[in-house]
Amino acid sequence: MKVIVVDDEAPARERLKSLLKDQPGVEFAGEAANGREALELWERSQADVVLLDIRMPVMEGIETARHLAAQERPPAVIFTTAYSEFAVDAFDAQAIAYLLKPVRAEKLAAALASAGRVNRVQLTRLAASSAAARRHICAKLRDKLHVVPIENVLCFIADQKYVTVYHTDGELLIDESLKDLEQEFAGRFLRVHRNALVALAHVTRLEKDDAGHLHVHLRGHAEPIEVSRRLVSEVRERLRTGH
Amino acid sequence: MADTPRPAPNDFFLPELCSGPVVILVILIAELTAFMLAMARHLPDEGAPLWLDLARISLFLQWIALTSTGVLCVARRYLARMALMQAAILSFMLLLGVTLAMSEIAYQLSMNTGAGRELLPASHAGFVLRNLVICAIVSALVLRYFYVLHQWKSNVRREADARFEILQARIRPHFLFNSMNTIAALIRGRPELAERAIEDLSDLFRASLSDAGVSVPLAEEIALAKQYAEIEALRLGNRLKLEWRMEGVPEDARLPRLVLQPLIENAIYHGIEPRDQGGTVSVRGSLESKVINIEIRNPLPPEGTPTRQGHQMALDNVRERLGLTWPGRATLKQERGVEEFCVQLRFPYDGAAA
Numbered sequence: 001m002k003v004i005v006v007d008d009e010a011p012a013r014e015r016l017k018s019l020l021k022d023q024p025g026v027e028f029a030g031e032a033a034n035g036r037e038a039l040e041l042w043e044r045s046q047a048d049v050v051l052l053d054i055r056m057p058v059m060e061g062i063e064t065a066r067h068l069a070a071q072e073r074p075p076a077v078i079f080t081t082a083y084s085e086f087a088v089d090a091f092d093a094q095a096i097a098y099l100l101k102p103v104r105a106e107k108l109a110a111a112l113a114s115a116g117r118v119n120r121v122q123l124t125r126l127a128a129s130s131a132a133a134r135r136h137i138c139a140k141l142r143d144k145l146h147v148v149p150i151e152n153v154l155c156f157i158a159d160q161k162y163v164t165v166y167h168t169d170g171e172l173l174i175d176e177s178l179k180d181l182e183q184e185f186a187g188r189f190l191r192v193h194r195n196a197l198v199a200l201a202h203v204t205r206l207e208k209d210d211a212g213h214l215h216v217h218l219r220g221h222a223e224p225i226e227v228s229r230r231l232v233s234e235v236r237e238r239l240r241t242g243h
Numbered sequence: 244m245a246d247t248p249r250p251a252p253n254d255f256f257l258p259e260l261c262s263g264p265v266v267i268l269v270i271l272i273a274e275l276t277a278f279m280l281a282m283a284r285h286l287p288d289e290g291a292p293l294w295l296d297l298a299r300i301s302l303f304l305q306w307i308a309l310t311s312t313g314v315l316c317v318a319r320r321y322l323a324r325m326a327l328m329q330a331a332i333l334s335f336m337l338l339l340g341v342t343l344a345m346s347e348i349a350y351q352l353s354m355n356t357g358a359g360r361e362l363l364p365a366s367h368a369g370f371v372l373r374n375l376v377i378c379a380i381v382s383a384l385v386l387r388y389f390y391v392l393h394q395w396k397s398n399v400r401r402e403a404d405a406r407f408e409i410l411q412a413r414i415r416p417h418f419l420f421n422s423m424n425t426i427a428a429l430i431r432g433r434p435e436l437a438e439r440a441i442e443d444l445s446d447l448f449r450a451s452l453s454d455a456g457v458s459v460p461l462a463e464e465i466a467l468a469k470q471y472a473e474i475e476a477l478r479l480g481n482r483l484k485l486e487w488r489m490e491g492v493p494e495d496a497r498l499p500r501l502v503l504q505p506l507i508e509n510a511i512y513h514g515i516e517p518r519d520q521g522g523t524v525s526v527r528g529s530l531e532s533k534v535i536n537i538e539i540r541n542p543l544p545p546e547g548t549p550t551r552q553g554h555q556m557a558l559d560n561v562r563e564r565l566g567l568t569w570p571g572r573a574t575l576k577q578e579r580g581v582e583e584f585c586v587q588l589r590f591p592y593d594g595a596a597a
Contacts, residue, residue: 015428
């Protein structure tokens with residue numbers, strides 16, 4: 001069983017590593033200091049189990065688990081936390097494995113033994129029950145997992161089947177509905193068309209083309225995006241007030 | 244010695260009688276009593292006008308009241324050592340004694356000089372006895388008033404103390420368990436660091452469990468905050484940098500325990516921990532005409548970081564304790580700049596220790 005350790009504190013990782021050494025049948029497959037590194041590490045190592053701290057900079061544990069849950073073959077996730085106050089309690093604690101730090105060797109053994117049973121359904125439930133918006137968009141492109149901070153996303157454009165994410169360094173395809181994205185990132189993105197959400201922070205100007213259609217121009221995105229007629233007044237209002 | 248911010252409570256029901264406000268209160272009580280007696284005695288159709296009667300009674304009563312105040316003022320420190328009931332009865336007796344003496348002197352004076360004789364009743368004993376009864380009633384009321392006032396004040400003080408203790412005892416559970424985890428990790432590989440972390444942690448807990456409301460020298464509070472930062476540095480590694488510039492701040496200045504440490508803790512918790520690259524917490528102190536000014540700065544968490552709870556709580560906690568210690572004379576301001584968060588603590592400095 002391949003296990004990776006994710007925690008922003010070096011001593012905490014050291015301790016888990018030394019505990020894992022004593023566990024039979026466990027192969028330590030690497031460590032990461034935050035969620036973004038963890039996703040990359042997981043992809044490289046294809047670990048079966050991720051020991052995941054909840055509070056970390058860059059990308060915290062709950063969000064990391066949501067991205068992991070969305071993968072084709074998600075790993076089992078065991079949260080580690082110093083104090084069981086918020087996150088874990090907020091979800092259905094029965095569904096989620098978690099260990100309290102300092103972790104006991106016996107508890108770790110028990111959690112690893114039952115890790116296989118923390119299945120995709122439970123992780124999906126976690127993803128669904130989390131009310132907080134993600135801070136990253138995560139998707140595979142040419143077999144590589146890409147993690148894009150939400151502030152780098154310029155717009156979401158939907159076609160028949162997928163949503164294309166245009167961001168500062170390229171584009172990604174994700175399998176989510178525009179409606180859900182609009183809800184999740186309501187303060188940050190603005191619906192300008194049936195098939196388009198644009199990032200308020202990246203809008204440079206509104207302009208009418210020769211045919212009289214209003215278009216939104218985005219910084220770093222060559223193609224202006226058409227604003228549908230029935231949304232024109234709302235778009236103008238939101239851009240004027242800035243939120 | 245520099246003043247301790249919270250003087251020990253004076254635990255006797257009689258107030259300091261030789262102080263201005265109390266003397267004025269006594270005069271007022273005596274005057275009101277005189278007015279009452281004059282009104283009761285006055286018959287509209289005969290004798291001297293009311294104001295003349297009032298003047299004479301006032302003179303007599305103020306004489307008794309001020310002498311009594313003087314006597315009790317002197318006797319207070321002996322009374323304060325007695326049991327409450329004993330002290331109350333003795334105070335009562337003293338008041339009666341003064342009244343008896345004054346009545347006797349007034350009677351004899353009047354008889355010998357002839358002044359105001361028409362005001363006195365024919366019976367010597369009747370005069371003295373009546374005065375004693377009036378005195379007994381008024382004294383009982385006044386003593387009772389002082390007692391109830393004292394009870395009320397000490398209740399208020401007890402409540403403030405309790406609140407102070409609750410406020411001080413708040414240690415973030417996250418910090419405790421993370422520290423324990425760090426120590427557990429260090430024990431095998433670096434036992435000497437683990438040892439030091441346990442010592443620092445012990446000092447921190449000793450401070451938070453110690454007597455509430457006791458003031459400590461600033462030097463001690465700085466040392467404690469530094470020990471706290473040491474523990475955090477073990478955990479956060481090179482993500483945490485601390486910059487202390489406290490030259491020119493008198494180290495003997497006194498402040499309530501655990502005022503500085505929570506501010507440093509806050510700066511690390513909200514400013515450093517959420518940052519991948521960490522940052523610097525800077526602490527600067529200065530003395531400006533009897534006011535000590537300490538500024539704690541930390542970088543802002545990255546944009547989009549979910550707000551961590553408890554930020555305002557910790558600041559309010561410190562602010563409340565400052566308010567209990569130096570009502571209206573200490574401030575804690577917070578300011579969010581473009582790149583950093585700054586907390587400014589100001590409290591009075593009463594001068595160097597003698």
